Amino acid sequence: QxxxxxxxxxxxxxxxxxxxxxxxxxxxxxxYYMHWVRQAPGQGLEWMxxxxxxxxxxxxxxxxxxxxxxxxxTSISTAYMELSRLNSDDTAVYxxxxxxxxxxxxxxxxxxxxxxxx
Amino acid sequence: xxQMTQSPSSLSASVGDRVTITCxxxxxxxxxxxxxxxxxxxxxxxxxxxxxxxxxxxxSRFSGSGSGTDFTLTISSLQPEDVATYYCQKSSSAxxxxxxGTKVEIK
Numbered sequence: 599q600x601x602x603x604x605x606x607x608x609x610x611x612x613x614x615x616x617x618x619x620x621x622x623x624x625x626x627x628x629x630y631y632m633h634w635v636r637q638a639p640g641q642g643l644e645w646m647x648x649x650x651x652x653x654x655x656x657x658x659x660x661x662x663x664x665x666x667x668x669x670x671x672t673s674i675s676t677a678y679m680e681l682s683r684l685n686s687d688d689t690a691v692y693x694x695x696x697x698x699x700x701x702x703x704x705x706x707x708x709x710x711x712x713x714x715x716x
Numbered sequence: 717x718x719q720m721t722q723s724p725s726s727l728s729a730s731v732g733d734r735v736t737i738t739c740x741x742x743x744x745x746x747x748x749x750x751x752x753x754x755x756x757x758x759x760x761x762x763x764x765x766x767x768x769x770x771x772x773x774x775x776s777r778f779s780g781s782g783s784g785t786d787f788t789l790t791i792s793s794l795q796p797e798d799v800a801t802y803y804c805q806k807s808s809s810a811x812x813x814x815x816x817g818t819k820v821e822i823k
Contacts, residue, residue, distance in 0.1 A: 633812065635814075642801075642803065642814060642815075642816050642817040643752075643754075643760065643803055643805075643814040643817070644814065645805070645811055645812045645813060645814060647810070648812075657810040657811075658810075659811045660717065660811070693759065693760075695760075698762065698765060700766055700769060701748055701749075701750055701766045701807040702750025702752070702762050702765040702807050703750075703762065704762045704765075704771065706759045706760060706761075707759075708759065
């Protein structure tokens with residue numbers, strides 16, 4: 599069965615960077631785009647971008663352009679999302695989610711809580 | 717960028733009620749719309765894709781309709797386990813914007 603397992607919670611200081619990993623299993627990773635979505639405490643879902651694991655191509659939400667980098671290592675079926683120049687507004691649960699061929703995303707990681715605090 | 721606007725932002729209904737949530741896109745997105753359910757403390761779940769196709773395993777009391785700019789998620793008979801926040805998302809070109817969410821509670 600499809601599983602996405604993310605790395606553990608992180609606490610970072612303002613100005614630092616964080617890199618979250620997402621290990622996929624149960625399917626061929628090169629066949630599906632991987633999206634990243636975040637959710638601040640008590641808030642809604644916010645789409646950050648996607649990566650095509652096969653080509654390495656990416657597309658990011660304008661809000662995160664210049665601060666986010668999505669990469670992948672197909673040899674270990676793992677996707678990464680790195681966010682730099684963190685501030686308190688970046689405190690959120692970050693999810694990886696596999697794109698579904700019919701539309702939307704159909705499998706989600708368990709989420710990684712990133713807390714930005716001095 | 718295309719904006720996605722949901723209404724209402726919250727609602728309270730009785731068990732067995734028919735519940736309707738709307739999602740409006742600021743520009744036409746054809747049928748490239750997905751709906752998600754997020755129960756408290758849980759990961760979102762895909763309910764509907766392609767505006768009206770029910771994801772496998774989703775109860776048939778959920779349905780979706782619409783195309784272009786106006787979309788609807790309907791719960792034909794609200795159940796206690798449907799308490800959740802529901803989100804729409806455009807699933808065409810980037811950015812894959814979400815609506816702000818609709819919180820559904822039991823009266």
